[in-house]
Amino acid sequence: MTSPSTTQADAARERRERIQALGYDYERQPRAALDACNLCGASTFVVLTHRDRYGFAAEAHACSRCGLVFLNPRMTAQAYGDFYNGVYRPLVSAFHGRLIDAQTIQGEQREYAAERAGFLRPFLAGSGRRTLLDIGGSTGVVAHHLGREFNLAGTLIDPAPLEVEQARQLGLETITGLIEEHEFGDRRFDVVIICQTVDHLLDVAGTLRRVRDLLTDDGVLFIDIVDFRAAYLRNWSVEAAVKIDHPYYLTEQTMRAYLASTGFEVLRTDYAADHLHVSYACRPGRPGRQPAGDAAAVAAMLQEIRFVQNAPARSR
Numbered sequence: 001m002t003s004p005s006t007t008q009a010d011a012a013r014e015r016r017e018r019i020q021a022l023g024y025d026y027e028r029q030p031r032a033a034l035d036a037c038n039l040c041g042a043s044t045f046v047v048l049t050h051r052d053r054y055g056f057a058a059e060a061h062a063c064s065r066c067g068l069v070f071l072n073p074r075m076t077a078q079a080y081g082d083f084y085n086g087v088y089r090p091l092v093s094a095f096h097g098r099l100i101d102a103q104t105i106q107g108e109q110r111e112y113a114a115e116r117a118g119f120l121r122p123f124l125a126g127s128g129r130r131t132l133l134d135i136g137g138s139t140g141v142v143a144h145h146l147g148r149e150f151n152l153a154g155t156l157i158d159p160a161p162l163e164v165e166q167a168r169q170l171g172l173e174t175i176t177g178l179i180e181e182h183e184f185g186d187r188r189f190d191v192v193i194i195c196q197t198v199d200h201l202l203d204v205a206g207t208l209r210r211v212r213d214l215l216t217d218d219g220v221l222f223i224d225i226v227d228f229r230a231a232y233l234r235n236w237s238v239e240a241a242v243k244i245d246h247p248y249y250l251t252e253q254t255m256r257a258y259l260a261s262t263g264f265e266v267l268r269t270d271y272a273a274d275h276l277h278v279s280y281a282c283r284p285g286r287p288g289r290q291p292a293g294d295a296a297a298v299a300a301m302l303q304e305i306r307f308v309q310n311a312p313a314r315s316r
């Protein structure tokens with residue numbers, strides 16, 4: 001008879017083999033070290049982990065002052081461009097042991113779109129807002145859904161060509177590229193959505209400042225995070241919550257600090273039904289100062305991380 005632990009060990013070995021079969025050499029990708037925190041500018045970091053969930057040698061650091069968690073060093077924009085153009089979905093597929101691609105993700109995205117439309121309805125229904133920009137919009141399912149429900153003309157920017165092609169077929173205006181690099185000129189949008197994307201950005205503060213400029217005066221920003229604390233508590237593993245696809249790991253505390261410092265007022269927050277994502281509906285406000293950091297909150301998170309790394313897993 002096979003014991004549960006043998007089965008688990010077999011599954012982990014098979015997962016490792018599937019990932020190795022992709023032949024992706026993370027350590028040979030061009031990477032750059034970060035010496036200042038993207039949120040508060042401090043330069044003292046705590047190294048939290050040395051490997052990610054795939055087994056790649058990626059370190060996650062936390063800023064000692066504000067608690068922002070990020071990969072360091074991390075791949076350059078060019079290396080991430082290559083990653084999204086052919087590595088990302090196969091890698092995630094290998095990790096989960098099932099095909100995840102531009103086709104298969106659409107069912108999940110439709111469900112996600114319906115949930116977020118419900119959250120945004122009070123701010124968008126009958127509001128007279130006309131234009132929507134979806135940053136990191138993938139196959140366009142979410143932008144298309146919101147566009148139809150709230151009568152918005154949708155524009156989508158995403159770095160993955162296969163996914164952008166799907167979005168184009170849905171009738172959206174599409175841009176293949178990174179928000180950090182695309183020039184919008186004097187265009188403005190009434191609604192900007194950043195869905196399951198902020199953790200993929202290379203410069204969160206810079207992107208949010210750009211979005212603040214791209215939004216009309218009474219515009220609405222929707223953004224959501226995979227709450228890093230929820231992710232490591234759920235997996236009872238900090239390494240399992242770290243993956244090279246995510247340069248950043250936001251928490252409720254660091255996301256709110258980003259929004260306040262880049263000029264957004266939070267109108268409503270939503271803990272998603274999956275208990276993992278946290279969503280924010282925001283309007284433009286006055287940019288605040290860079291956050292000073294909350295020493296007690298940072299200490300509490302680091303203590304919790306050490307607890308998760310060293311206390312036995314809960315029995316399930």
Ligand SMILES: [Zn+2]
Pocket residue numbers: 037038039040041042063064065066067068
């Ligand atoms: Zn910081």
